[in-house]
Amino acid sequence: MRRWNGWGDETIDVEMNADALGFLEARIGPGQAPTDASFEQACAAIRASRLSPHPLVDTNTSVRALHALGQSLPDWLRLRHGRLGAVPDGVAFPESADQVRALLAYAAANGAAVVPYGGGTSVAGHLTASLDQPTLCIALTRLRAMRNLDTESQLASFGAGVTGPDLEAQLRAHGYTLGHFPQSFEYSTLGGWVVTRSSGQQSLRYGRIEQLFAGGRVETPAGTLDIPTFPASAAGTDLRELVLGSEGRLGILVDATVRVTKLPDYEAFHAVFFPDWDSAQRAVRTLAQARLPLSMLRLSNAVETQTMLALAGHKRLVGVLEKWLRLRGCGEGKCMLLVGASGNKGQARAALRAAFAIARGERGVHIGKGLGERWRHNRFRNVYLRNAAWRQGYAIDTVETALDWPGVNGAMAAIEAAAAQALGEHGERVHAYTHLSHLYPQGASVYSTFVYRLAGDYETDLARWRSLKSAVSEAIVASGGTISHQHGVGADHAPWLEAEKGHLGLEAMRALFNRFDPDGRMNPGKLVLP
Numbered sequence: 188m189r190r191w192n193g194w195g196d197e198t199i200d201v202e203m204n205a206d207a208l209g210f211l212e213a214r215i216g217p218g219q220a221p222t223d224a225s226f227e228q229a230c231a232a233i234r235a236s237r238l239s240p241h242p243l244v245d246t247n248t249s250v251r252a253l254h255a256l257g258q259s260l261p262d263w264l265r266l267r268h269g270r271l272g273a274v275p276d277g278v279a280f281p282e283s284a285d286q287v288r289a290l291l292a293y294a295a296a297n298g299a300a301v302v303p304y305g306g307g308t309s310v311a312g313h314l315t316a317s318l319d320q321p322t323l324c325i326a327l328t329r330l331r332a333m334r335n336l337d338t339e340s341q342l343a344s345f346g347a348g349v350t351g352p353d354l355e356a357q358l359r360a361h362g363y364t365l366g367h368f369p370q371s372f373e374y375s376t377l378g379g380w381v382v383t384r385s386s387g388q389q390s391l392r393y394g395r396i397e398q399l400f401a402g403g404r405v406e407t408p409a410g411t412l413d414i415p416t417f418p419a420s421a422a423g424t425d426l427r428e429l430v431l432g433s434e435g436r437l438g439i440l441v442d443a444t445v446r447v448t449k450l451p452d453y454e455a456f457h458a459v460f461f462p463d464w465d466s467a468q469r470a471v472r473t474l475a476q477a478r479l480p481l482s483m484l485r486l487s488n489a490v491e492t493q494t495m496l497a498l499a500g501h502k503r504l505v506g507v508l509e510k511w512l513r514l515r516g517c518g519e520g521k522c523m524l525l526v527g528a529s530g531n532k533g534q535a536r537a538a539l540r541a542a543f544a545i546a547r548g549e550r551g552v553h554i555g556k557g558l559g560e561r562w563r564h565n566r567f568r569n570v571y572l573r574n575a576a577w578r579q580g581y582a583i584d585t586v587e588t589a590l591d592w593p594g595v596n597g598a599m600a601a602i603e604a605a606a607a608q609a610l611g612e613h614g615e616r617v618h619a620y621t622h623l624s625h626l627y628p629q630g631a632s633v634y635s636t637f638v639y640r641l642a643g644d645y646e647t648d649l650a651r652w653r654s655l656k657s658a659v660s661e662a663i664v665a666s667g668g669t670i671s672h673q674h675g676v677g678a679d680h681a682p683w684l685e686a687e688k689g690h691l692g693l694e695a696m697r698a699l700f701n702r703f704d705p706d707g708r709m710n711p712g713k714l715v716l717p
């Protein structure tokens with residue numbers, strides 16, 4: 188069963204061993220295990236539903252609680268402290284587009300806001316209910332079937348509520364893959380990916396969701412928007428772009444058609460170490476611009492490399508590796524690059540050989556597949572560390588942005604510096620580290636992680652998060668980065684959107700949403716502030 192107040196399946200747990208804890212204690216001090224509210228305590232404060240009865244709407248308190256929040260740090264604080272705040276007044280699980288339309292009409296009749304709910308993995312405050320009006324949560328869970336697979340065009344159509352594992356299993360049965368693997372793969376959904384412009388770990392080969400999304404159907408308060416598929420079109424505005432990144436403001440994506448690929452017959456992940464950041468960064472830029480058919484490049488800076496090795500929990504093995512690397516010029520300050528290739532065996536291996544040759548030109552030391560394959564094995568398990576850290580009294584939060592190459596180093600330094608200072612007024616330290624998560628010929632995404640201590644009381648922990656979030660978001664926009672490369676805007680990033688879109692740009696977005704949702708009932712307060 189899924190955890191109600193943390194990440195993942197209740198039967199899966201990871202622990203932080205003594206070495207990993209010692210590493211964190213040395214940097215930010217010892218943590219103190221916080222006390223969590225029980226599910227019953229959290230539900231106790233939920234008010235009676237303000238919605239009129241409807242056969243498709245469940246107003247049971249526990250169902251409402253389970254669909255109230257996502258996975259952002261403020262969401263976790265509300266769950267862990269049993270301070271759910273506004274929760275939806277009812278949750279519906281439609282099984283067809285007709286039912287979605289009926290529910291939108293019912294919401295209008297009740298003067299209710301509508302929050303579409305995919306997998307509930309948002310980390311940007313996308314899912315919070317409205318305090319001022321009743322809220323209907325429309326969960327897409329039951330719209331999950333593959334409706335069509337056109338192998339000639341390599342297009343597959345799904346109900347938009349299909350989760351990552353379910354989607355891949357349905358495609359795999361026919362020898363295909365979508366290749367979209369965000370770290371939240373276990374629970375996030377196709378519809379959620381499209382409307383938040385998600386990016387998977389192997390987007391270098393398969394593309395971001397905007398390249399994979401070919402068309403679909405959106406039910407909006409103003410009617411149905413059908414977007415047919417074309418291999419390409421010059422017929423004016425591409426309507427897919429209205430849906431991508433719409434974050435539930437436009438309507439509900441009920442069906443999505445995606446571009447799929449034959450399952451690769453070969454896949455491998457390798458690790459390469461560089462003596463310092465500058466050589467590593469030059470190498471990945473050259474690699475991205477060489478446009479080799481690789482599937483993943485992921486470059487950790489020196490602090491992240493050190494942190495990953497420390498938290499891996501194999502002190503003796505890591506010690507041997509570090510000694511070996513030191514002899515080859517990669518000592519303190521070394522940076523780890525993970526390189527993946529998938530597809531036709533001959534092409535993938537040739538791409539890897541070419542990549543290692545480029546890396547050698549920057550003094551990169553290829554250490555083989557061991558660490559890379561270990562990363563692949565744990566790629567969806569590492570997120571469980573967030574639960575383990577919390578139990579020890581530590582919060583883990585992230586931000587991500589993307590910039591053209593000249594801005595990448597400056598943004599990384601500015602974000603980490605802002606984080607290091609952000610909790611000074613609270614008398615706390617932040618352990619900050621960064622990797623370039625997605626590499627493009629034009630630039631890179633900069634993904635920073637912050638670990639800091641929990642105070643254990645809701646108000647103080649929320650204040651710490653606010654200080655940190657606002658300091659690093661200011662640093663992002665001041666560096667010229669986008670406020671999100673892959674997590675979207677939601678409520679948490681909305682204050683910084685104008686810096687990127689400009690006044691006219693935001694007005695245009697408001698006008699667009701208003702055309703499809705004239706009463707402003709679709710996910711109010713997210714993406715574009717009133």
Ligand SMILES: Cc1cc2nc3c(=O)[nH]c(=O)nc-3n(C[C@H](O)[C@H](O)[C@H](O)COP(=O)(O)OP(=O)(O)OC[C@H]3O[C@@H](n4cnc5c(N)ncnc54)[C@H](O)[C@@H]3O)c2cc1C
Nearest residue numbers: 305306307308309313369370371376378379385386435440
């Ligand atoms: C541990 C962790 C790791 C993550 N890793 C990644 C990553 O590697 N890459 C990445 O891109 N993101 C990542 N995310 C962020 C998150 O998984 C993505 O934003 C994802 O796309 C959200 O999908 P979801 O189905 O969970 O949507 P939800 O969280 O349920 O909803 C997100 C938004 O989309 C709207 N929505 C959902 N479905 C629909 C629909 N069918 N129609 C209209 N609106 C809809 C909701 O109203 C909401 O505004 C991660 C999150 C976590 C917690």
